[in-house]
Amino acid sequence: MTSSPATPSPATPTASLATGQRSLGVPADAADAPGTAPGPAPRFPLWPPLTGGCPVTSTDSVAYPVEVDYAYDELPADFFATAGSRPRGHERWAPLLPPLYAPGLAEGGTPLLPLETLPLEGGVWVKDESRNPTWSHKDRLNRVTVSAAVGVGAAGVVVASSGNHGASAAAYAARAGLRCAVVTSVDVPPAVDAFLRAYGATVLPVPTEERWPLLRRVVERAGYHPVSNLTPAAHTGHAFGPEGYKTIAYEIFAELGLAPGSVFVPTGYGEMLFGVWKGFTELARYGLVDRVPRMYACEPAAGGPLAAAVRAGVPAAHVSPGPTAAYAIDCAVGGYRGVVAVRESGGGALLVSDAEMAAARDELARGGVWGEVSAAAGVAGVRQLARGGWAVEGPVVCVSTSSGFKDRDLLAVPATGAVDPGDWAGVERRLRG
Amino acid sequence: MTSSPATPSPATPTASLATGQRSLGVPADAADAPGTAPGPAPRFPLWPPLTGGCPVTSTDSVAYPVEVDYAYDELPADFFATAGSRPRGHERWAPLLPPLYAPGLAEGGTPLLPLETLPLEGGVWVKDESRNPTWSHKDRLNRVTVSAAVGVGAAGVVVASSGNHGASAAAYAARAGLRCAVVTSVDVPPAVDAFLRAYGATVLPVPTEERWPLLRRVVERAGYHPVSNLTPAAHTGHAFGPEGYKTIAYEIFAELGLAPGSVFVPTGYGEMLFGVWKGFTELARYGLVDRVPRMYACEPAAGGPLAAAVRAGVPAAHVSPGPTAAYAIDCAVGGYRGVVAVRESGGGALLVSDAEMAAARDELARGGVWGEVSAAAGVAGVRQLARGGWAVEGPVVCVSTSSGFKDRDLLAVPATGAVDPGDWAGVERRLRG
Incomplete structure (x- = not known):
């Protein structure tokens, strides 16, 4: 062809x-x-x-x-x-993206903040993706996939998600005047349910194993365009979606004036990992950077299909994830894109524990950047390598994907008890921590 | 002097x-x-x-x-x-701001999005302040007030707040290595409590009437710098804080190349209203714009101390607010700054009902911008004037202050019920809404 x-x-x-x-x-x-x-x-x-x-x-x-x-x-x-x-927004990079038929929300343009608590040669930077229109990196993808839905004249978009991806798709569909169906699991957190419905999406909670079959049915019978993965045999996702993540590479280059040595990415299906890598390969093709960063996938240790595929030397793997708080990147099925990015860039597929992610989340928050636990997987990955005595090529960029409001266990912590305002000694004890 | x-x-x-x-x-x-x-x-x-x-x-x-x-x-x-x-960040405008001693988080630089559902002469734009570091406009103020705390060598900062202001102060204090105490009401929502503690702040829940006395005690006895209001006799707030809001005017001018005819601002104590107005007066002083926009304060109809002061021709007023979902701008005490901005700009002090704000919030969300109910007060204000047949000088900018995650009644809505994936007719009914 x-x-x-x-x-x-x-x-x-x-x-x-x-x-x-x-x-x-x-x-x-x-x-x-x-x-x-x-x-x-x-x-x-x-x-x-x-x-x-x-x-x-x-x-x-x-x-x-x-x-x-x-x-x-x-x-x-x-x-x-x-x-x-x-x-600003994807318009800035339109020639190197699929056609932008859906109206934008000024996606991207997120800041690169120095992480001074982690002193490595060349510096460590956090790309704060919570500064997107629906407060996660997914907006970069959905501007492109909802544009594809407009391009094919679909009646609406459908997405299987219980979090950031669904809300982002719902926002872009709403702005484009398209219907949006979000197939969630039955235990979707109430705050996420409200988030999805605010944009006018139809929420369809079903048992986990029914999510993909129902998504496929909505595509086939209602003519909706799928903006999340449609394939049971490994993950392919949307054909155009990862292109939206290339803008992360363009922005990092625009801000630093060079390509970092390494980029650490919280990784579920590896679409962002691939997109950032591809963006840097394009910059290298134009001679603007002299190297492509090593791409590090940072998956929850409870699962890790990408790490399993890299280990086994296969294009994609299935795993049976154990429990993890990093629900946004908790995947049983991997995809080939992530393998390509790790292999071609000379990077690595890291597995980070919930404890490592929680520590990294706290480190970020104490620097003023509050992300959900999965958002801190990148910083957890750098810390893991540094602690193990592995060389980390700098400058280092860690992508922080989303705001702390998205965490499922946010309300599990006991609330702060009232203080007696007349008891100054008691107030002082609290102030001292 | x-x-x-x-x-x-x-x-x-x-x-x-x-x-x-x-x-x-x-x-x-x-x-x-x-x-x-x-x-x-x-x-x-x-x-x-x-x-x-x-x-x-x-x-x-x-x-x-x-x-x-x-x-x-x-x-x-x-x-x-x-x-x-x-x-980016306040650094961009440093000469026209108080000294920036506290490190920044790339505050500001938020997008101006067209609101196409509200067609008025010159266009209507939404300034989406949820794109700030802690997802509200308050970051513009706190970069400046926490800098003041650093400048005076304070041991920490203290703030009375049960929401955006407190979280923003906590984030900037954390980044600056200062302690932060947040005096909240005893009914602080659990998500806000978690938000504050993520940044390492000490949360001090006390009965509402005890908030200001306790804040004063923390200032006097612990040497913390107050970054919210300290005065019981009308609102003065921090002396430097409103300067941070001037950057909203600078950004609007940078993007539109002119001054809008009107700016509609969700209003509590009127600090942002004053800051935006002052920013435009500076642009006018330099001959960059040929007018200063009419500034419209948009307060909850349940209260409205600024509208009361304007009506009575006094510098500030006290009111007894009734119940409102717009807790972020629900104030009993007004301040003189807002009166100055409304009076000098030839604007107005509008009172918007909870129903008007809820309708405006839904209108914004269906355009892809999900704000808390108070964030929509600006759009509610424009709609109120337009519906009443009043002339609204365009272009119009409405400030949307914060994300929908901040709403207190977010979880009050019943959750979406599960759907039977095998019952296609049932799924179709849901899709049709």
Whole structure:
């Protein structure tokens, strides 16, 4: 199959240079014949987005994702140098993103804050993704996936999520005038339920094992566009979604003027890990950075399908996660994108314990950045390597994904008891901690 | 008293042009003699901040606030034109702010989003303040007030708050390495309690009437610097705090290239209302804008001390608020700053009902911006004027102060019931809403 030019549309604020979709999967004949150089990656037109993964290379056990390709040579030479003069949000980077048909909410543009409690060569920075429109990194993805839904003329979007992803999809769908269905688990926290419904989403709580089948049914019978994963055989996610995460790399480069040595990413399905890595490979292609950072996946030790896949040398793995408070990155199924990012960048797949994440969350909060426990997995990963005496290539960037309000166990802590205002000695004891 | 130059310090990232404090209160002799032109405003050195209000003009019934004055003539001519090239956060505007001794969290820089459901001449924009470090506008103030605490060498900061203000003070104090005590009411919501403690603050829940006396005791006995109001006779708040809100005006100007016709602000003590107004008067002083927007205070109809003061033609009023869900702006005591902003700008003091705020909150959320109910008071105010046939001078900016997670009644709504995934007709009914 050959590449196909993107359909131009007057709704696109700036022309996208997206040209088509390209499989990340190795062609079957190359995989079957060891020693044979892999052939060219299968290519497909840009539309429709291949939400079920690559139809050529996927197997019964692995759904290989596709990625978006661009007419890279057509980018204006001063594109990155002039970024600051363009409007904020994904618009700023539109040529290197799929077409932005859905209206934006000024997603991205989050700050890079110094983490001074962790002194490493070159410095450690926290990319605070809680500063997004729905207070998590997921907005970068959903601007793109909801745009895909508008692009295919879908009646609505559907997402399986009990947290950040669902709320973000609901917000972008609302702004675009699309319906949104969020398939949640039956134990969805009340605050998340309220969050989803505020944007007008239809919440569909079902037992966990029924989530993906119901999502598929809403796609097939109601014509909704899936903006989360559709495939049971490993994770492919949305074909366009990870492109939205490339903007994290662009922003880090714009702020630091270079590529960091390492980037530590709280990792569930590995979509952000891949997107950030891809963004840096693009900057390297244009000669703007002289290296691509080592990408470190930071998964909960209770699960860790990406680490399992890397260990076993396979494209994706299934695991049976134990209990963890890091519900936002608690996944049983991995995907190939994360493996590519870790392998190609010379990074690593780290497993961090709940205790390590809780300690990192407290460290961040005492520096003024309060994230949910999973958001601190990146800082937990750096600390783990540093403690083990491993070299960490600096400067280091840790992505902090979301605000502390999202934690499920937020209200499990006993409330502070009243103090007697007349008892100064008692007040003083409290002040001393 | 004459002006005194600010003490320069190597800790200040960019030199502040602050020269002293100037009373907003009318000198007593002018007030006593109707028809007499008021004399020059009393002036004081920049340090220490006059947290108890103006010691010359205040009376038993009104504590007049002071404001910070600057060596305006010393500002580089291209200061506003080159803003985008300077680091984000209050650093960008340091010369026109009190000295920034406390480290920042990249406060401000929030987006201006079009509100397309409310078509008025010139357009309506929402300034989404939930995109701040602790997800409310209060971060703009606390960067400045915690800097004042560092500047005076205080042992810590103390704040009376059961919400955004306290959490923001706690975050900035933590980053600056200062202790923080938050005097809350005994019915502080558990999520807010957790929010405050995450940053390491000492939470002191006491009965409402004991809040200010206890705050004063912590100031006097423990040497903590007060970053919220200290005066029982009307509200003065912190002397430096409202300066932080001026950056909202600078940002609106930077984005729109002009001054809007009107700005609608959810209003409690009127500190933000005053700060935004003052920022525009500075832009007008430099000839960058040809008008100062009409400033509209939007208070809960259940209370409204500012509207009461404007109606009665007095500097500040006390009211007995009824019940309202807009707890963040539910005040019994007003302050003179808000009266100045409304009067000098030719704006108005509006009272919006809980139903109007709830409708505006839903309107905002359906456009992808989920705020707490008080955050929607600005949009509720515009709608009220438009519905009443009043002219609203455009372009219009409504400040949305904080995220929907902060609402007290968030969990009062019954949770969504589970759906039977096998019953497609039932799922379809839910999808149709």
